[in-house]
Amino acid sequence: MNGRKNGATKLCSALLVAGALTLTAACGGGDSGGGDGTTTLRVAWWGNDTRQAITEEVLDLFMEKNEDIKVEMEYSDWDNYYDRLTTQMASGDAPDVFSTEIRRMGEFGTRNALADLDGLVDMSGLDPQLLQSGQLEGTQYAIPTGVNAFIIAANKTVLDEAGIELPDDTTWTWDDYRDFAAEVTAATGDGTYGTQLSFNDAYLNIYAQQHGEIFYGEDGKIGMSEEVIADWYTFQQDLIDSKASPDASRSAELGSTGVEASLVATNKGAFGMWWSNQLNAITTGSGSEIVLLRMPKDADAVSGGHFLQPNMFWSVAASSGKKEAAGQLVDFLVNDPEAAAIIGSDRGLPRNEAVLEEIRAGLPETDQASLEFIGALADELNDPPKANPNGAGEMPAMLERYGQEVVFGRMTPQEAASGFISEANSVLSK
Structure with missing residues (x-):
């Protein structure tokens, strides 16, 4: 049994290298957790040292609130991020949760590398127009982290x-x-x-x-x-x-x-x-x-x-065997007020109005100024961009x-x- 599984894994990896990202979902595997009942999620993002510190802090908070989930953090600078992520996807070893931006999200989505997030993340409080930026043919493959102008x-x-x-x-x-x-x-x-x-x-x-x-x-x-x-x-x-x-x-x-x-x-x-x-x-x-x-x-x-553009997105790998826990993490990152207070505007200003109202008073002056500016543009804005082509x-x-x-x-x-x-x-x- 193990031999057959290992052989299939090697074959799948070889096919993925040959076919890039298109077979990632079919090759996904992994169990839902460890032997002690703990689910381990790998999370990847890019950014500078400030973003790294902020992200580590918010992920630590998630683990405090969800003791049955452990998060392994994979940080990279911008120059190497997509090369590394694409290689991981091609070998069937993508992180469970990872950041993308609008120029690349559509490419991953059309190659079956991203999971459908419907039912995994509560989107009821998020800006419905902005959510469309993370959709392909009506399927929600990515959740905006916040907006920029x-x-x-x-x-x-x-x-x-x-x-x-x-x-x-x-x-x-x-x-x-x-x-x-x-x-x-x-x-x-x-x-x-x-x-x-x-x-x-x-x-x-x-x-x-x-x-x-x-x-x-x-x-x-x-x-x-x-x-x-x-x-x-x-x-x-x-x-x-x-x-x-x-x-x-x-x-x-x-x-x-x-x-x-x-x-x-x-x-x-x-x-x-x-x-x-x-x-x-x-x-x-x-x-x-x-x-x-x-x-x-x-x-x-x-x-x-x-126009308002998502600063970036959170996505879940189609190959992840832990989609429920991965969706729970993404939900926390975009809907939890304590998480939003830590993240601030680093990944764009939140577009969950209930969350924004809870943290607004504690935002630094620069974020307050950004909010005021975007508010002044409200009646002048064109539609947010759709997912970009490959x-x-x-x-x-x-x-x-x-x-x-x-x-x-x-x-x-x-x-x-x-x-x-x-x-x-x-x-x-x-």
């Missing part, structure tokens, strides 16, 4: 030093943004700039929606026109030409750093484009007052383009690579837009 972070100290008042973010245009930033650079003259470039796909998504277009079409391919993408690349070049941002070389260096080393977080920039849950990191790094602003938009924009994880690096070709003068914006669409569509699929 992609925003402009304005460093009030740098603006004051430049003698420039905060702009009115309900009326400013992209030309205004460039001009404000260029004025800061001219007024400071000490290596401080108005802003820095961003090739984030969320930024392009907002820009496209302002022009009535969508990042991904219903066919899973790029839904944006070549003209809109070329205009977006042109604006990046305009920021350099007007000295609103550093030159191409310095911009490339900044593009490889995180929020903590950004210009706005080091008091070397007035504006920066970041996610709202990064406000605390920017404020802590700069020691300055940081104000959240809407993205600029031109007078003919069809909308402001803003290959979406390649888009950020691809957008930046073509952007570098533009700012270093090796491609025109039109050539970069055409090249991006062609290459992107070659790797995207539903």
Whole structure:
């Protein structure tokens, strides 16, 4: 009996390596617990040291409340996370519970690597519209941890030093943004700039929606026109030409750093484009007052383009033999007020309104500011994004690579837009 089981396991592992993730569910195994009645769950996530400490604290609390469940923690930095997770899935050794983000969740879901969470997690208190971001063809494969908005972070100290008042973010245009930033650079003259470039796909998504277009079409391919993408690349070049941002070389260096080393977080920039849950990191790094602003938009924009996006998701492996306990853990992470108080906005602001009301008063000032900002956007928001198509994880690096070709003068914006669409569509699929 054991020999047959071991042989089947080896065969299954071999098939998984050959077929990537598509057979993960069929190869799942494992019992429901140990000989002492304790169920052991493996949990994986990525992040910095702060997130690691927060996650360990909340998982310790879960174990205190659920003495029959033990959690083994598997932490990784961002650069290695998906390579490790994909390898684990391919070998039939995926963690029971793990984090994904919207660019990769859909890929795992379409390859049968994620469990259906209906009946495993109480979703009655969660934002139903946001839950759709974790669905594929009506099946809930992932639970949002919280929400973010992609925003402009304005460093009030740098603006004051430049003698420039905060702009009115309900009326400013992209030309205004460039001009404000260029004025800061001219007024400071000490290596401080108005802003820095961003090739984030969320930024392009907002820009496209302002022009009535969508990042991904219903066919899973790029839904944006070549003209809109070329205009977006042109604006990046305009920021350099007007000295609103550093030159191409310095911009490339900044593009490889995180929020903590950004210009706005080091008091070397007035504006920066970041996610709202990064406000605390920017404020802590700069020691300055940081104000959240809407993205600029031109007078003919069809909308402001803003949307709430799940910061990340919790999913359960289809291969897990401990789905009930795994669902219990995910439920705790998104529905328990004590857990929410520990996590705060690290994984986005909670969208369980009952939980949020319980912890709101204890949230730090930066989280309160993020809540206030998102509340002010409530009537302006477009729908949350759907699960991204397979290959979406390649888009950020691809957008930046073509952007570098533009700012270093090796491609025109039109050539970069055409090249991006062609290459992107070659790797995207539903």
